[in-house]
């Protein structure tokens with residue numbers, strides 16, 4: 001923080017910026033000023049206008065009013081490349097890379113090193129990409145196609161791309177949403193290094209605790225308006241939340257209570273899901289687990305440990321070469337999503353863009369989509385009933401929409417995630433696999449989602465939940481399995497299931513004192 005110096009002129013400013021979409025005021029005369037050598041937090045509820053402000057600042061959207069000032073001069077960007085070319089580097093909320101190109105190509109896209117006769121110098125590009133990612137603590141084959149990686153690694157690649165540009169301003173819209181503790185620390189190290197080099201940074205995150213660790217100043221938006229700006233250290237967590245939500249919440253509900261604790265009598269409950277010896281070549285070896293009805297099993301592990309791969313394999317979405325899965329004692333055909341669904345397994349996937357959300361359909365259609373599949377297997381749900389269902393979830397999850405007929409693609413990132421959760425909750429499965437269910441969701445809705453998970457478990461569902469937030473796992477799960485290199489490495493339950501204990505098994509014994 002020592003380098004932060006609000007008396008130096010801002011590096012980058014929004015002045016009275018407004019932006020509307022078809023009658024929705026996403027931004028109303030918002031001011032933001034970020035200074036060289038400073039990290040500025042931008043916070044607000046889902047749909048508050050954070051991403052819109054960033055997109056207006058970087059030339060994705062034209063503002064309806066107001067101005068953008070870069071190093072003292074008013075600027076107009078007609079496309080994001082214009083902003084990038086003068087030193088503004090942005091990691092957008094939705095990872096914005098080319099899935100079919102290699103990791104190295106993605107990092108250097110548009111700035112590839114060339115040989116003297118003008119071709120892309122693959123060798124030098126791959127070497128530089130590998131050095132860069134090694135430095136970020138990510139050890140992957142840089143010649144592999146980007147889409148073969150999980151979302152967390154993709155975020156790090158996007159960040160790697162941002163730091164190779166010699167930027168004056170670096171903007172990160174929820175860069176840590178799919179990162180595990182260790183990767184978050186790496187990212188913070190990089191952010192601080194950039195700050196100490198005199199860079200101005202904007203950082204958006206719903207993991208509130210991160211803000212005090214990293215940021216010097218903060219700007220809070222609510223419903224498209226600026227409600228507070230000032231020093232981070234002068235703001236309490238409680239005040240920050242009150243500004244965000246426009247009301248006080250006692251952050252107690254949903255914090256671990258209410259769930260059926262895995263006491264001894266739960267041993268009597270039979271395994272709702274039993275998975276034995278799953279192998280996925282190169283990704284999983286011999287993964288076994290059981291979940292009882294009414295139990296929430298947490299899956300922990302570092303990036304690339306095989307958490308998403310495990311739930312995908314159980315769901316039949318990732319081909320396994322060996323292994324059996326049973327639901328309520330009945331064997332489920334391997335490698336078939338249809339068989340898994342018919343057996344009552346549902347998967348909320350981590351990547352809402354690649355799998356799941358259909359941006360051109362309405363909120364209502366997106367939620368009902370999965371329900372209709374359930375209904376077609378018997379029973380008939382009337383239109384009135386499905387409508388009531390949709391309205392209930394929109395209300396309970398506080399999905400910010402102008403109406404349920406609004407296209408999902410027009411919602412903010414966090415609200416899209418809520419729609420996806422609502423869709424799967426509405427199917428009432430027997431076994432619910434949740435991959436980062438609260439990723440990118442604001443603090444109020446996070447509690448709501450956790451409360452719903454508790455409720456579902458209490459109704460007898462078996463839940464498997466992945467979360468990069470260790471505290472969330474400890475609070476929500478009855479038992480946690482830790483994966484490492486595609487295999488089960490440890491199991492924590494009862495007294496051993498603490499935040500400290502989980503962190504220790506995540507980093508391995510040598511990592512912690």
Ligand SMILES: Nc1ncnc2c1ncn2[C@@H]1O[C@H](COP(=O)(O)OP(=O)(O)OP(=O)(O)O)[C@@H](O)[C@H]1O
Pocket residue numbers: 021022024025026044045046047048049050051052053093400409410411412413414415440
């Ligand atoms: N392309 C668009 N068309 C219509 N409405 C939009 C569009 N983009 C954003 N909006 C609306 O503008 C408002 C602000 O959205 P924005 O994405 O900026 O929120 P956010 O603060 O980034 O939220 P989150 O934390 O969920 O990412 C929301 O009401 C959203 O529905």
Ligand SMILES: [Mg+2]
Pocket residue numbers: 050051052093173412413414
């Ligand atoms: Mg956003």
